[in-house]
Amino acid sequence: MPEINFADAQQAVGFIAPQLLRIETEVYQIRYPSFDYARLMPVNLDGDMWEVGTVFYSGDIAGQAKFLAGGGFDMPYADIARDQFVHANHFAGIGYEWQLQELQRAAKLGRNLGSEKAASAVRVSEQFLYGIxxxxxxxxxxxxxxxxxxxxxxxxxxxxxxxxxxxxxxTPDLINRDINATLNGVTNNSGETEIANRLLLPTTRLQYLASTRIGDGTDTILKFIRENNAYTAQTGQPLEIIGSRELETAGASNSARMIAYANDPTVLQFHLPGAHEFLPAFQKSSMTWEVAGIMNVGGVEIRRPKGVSYVDGI
Known part of the structure; x- marks a missing residue:
């Protein structure tokens, strides 16, 4: 294979551009379930890489009906009380680079560049977003x-x-009471405007419920709770129960925390207007090519805090 002159911009781009296109296509097909924040809450992808934030409005009805005389002039009126909120986005990045030696060796051997560096950058970006x-x-x-x-x-x-x-x-009865009190907390705190359809537990607590039988029977505590909980009793629908390592020490004094919430974008959502993407490679020094990776993240917005309930000490 003819030697590529990487000091010549046209030759360099002719080799690197298709290589990086293949790498990006391959890497973005990878999934990282250990950092799957989309499993835990709705993700809002509205906007783009350059959006500075999100404006939203929270409103409620105002007014009260009254008795009237047949010819009265004191008609009461309904109105809307509305507040405006701004949720800011934040620009971030993680990329990778190629050294001239790596490029020359790949070109001489007629081999594709490896995708490991790009995969590492994507994995770091997912870990970064998951932490936020x-x-x-x-x-x-x-x-x-x-x-x-x-x-x-x-x-x-x-x-x-x-x-x-x-x-x-x-006892299983006390555990069931604790869980139902957590679910009912959302209903009661919100004045019955929200209902928790998801329960998030520390992984070790979920494992305990799944492996501990009730008395001498065959039912585990987890099976009993799935069939006998406040959400299912109200709606007839199964309660979604998910384990997360992040709750092991999330509570007060580093105690284990469980969370019940209405998994609905009107209650909470994760803003990601600009998912991680790679920019075209450019030569930043005589022997180094950089591939920048950028993203635009707004983070978690809990619009209706009373649609969520934290309970610690479990």
Missing amino acids: AIRGNAEKGLTGLVNDPNVPATTVPADGTGSSTLWSAK
Whole structure:
């Protein structure tokens, strides 16, 4: 294969551009389930890489009907009380680079460039977004799904063995009560305008419920809860129960936290107007080519905090 002169821009682009196109196509087909924030909440992709933020309005009805005389002039009127909010986006990036030696060797051997560097950049970007979705980002003043200060938070009763709050020290009945109280917290705190259809548990607690039988029967605590919970009783629909390692120490004093919430974009959503993408490669020095990767992220927005409930100490 003729040697490619990487000092010649046209020759260099002729080799690198199709190589990177293949790499990007291959890499973006990879899925990273361990950082799958979309499994936990709705993701809003509206906008683009250059959007500065999202404006939304939260409104409620105002007015009260009254009794009238037949010829009265005091007709009461309904109106709408509306507040405007702005949710900012933040520009971020992670890319990779190629050294001249790597490019020359690939060209001489007629081989494709490896996709490992691009895959690493994408994986780091997904990990970055996942961290923002779960815990937020202190530098940008963001909070996430598990630590929004506006969400009502409480601790389960300390009525287990030895006045413990832990489920490992409680009976199945007490555990079921704790879970239903968490689900009912959303309904009651929101004045019955929201209903929790998802329960997020620490992974170890979900494993405990799934592996612990009730008495000498064949039913596990988890099976009983799936069939006997406040959401299913109200709607006839199955309650979605998901385990997450992020809840093991998310509660007060690093205790385990469970979260019940209405999985609905009107309650909460993760803003990602600009998903991670690679820019065209450019030569940044005599022996280095850079491929920048950029993204635009707004983070988690819990629009209706009372549609979510945090309960700690389990």
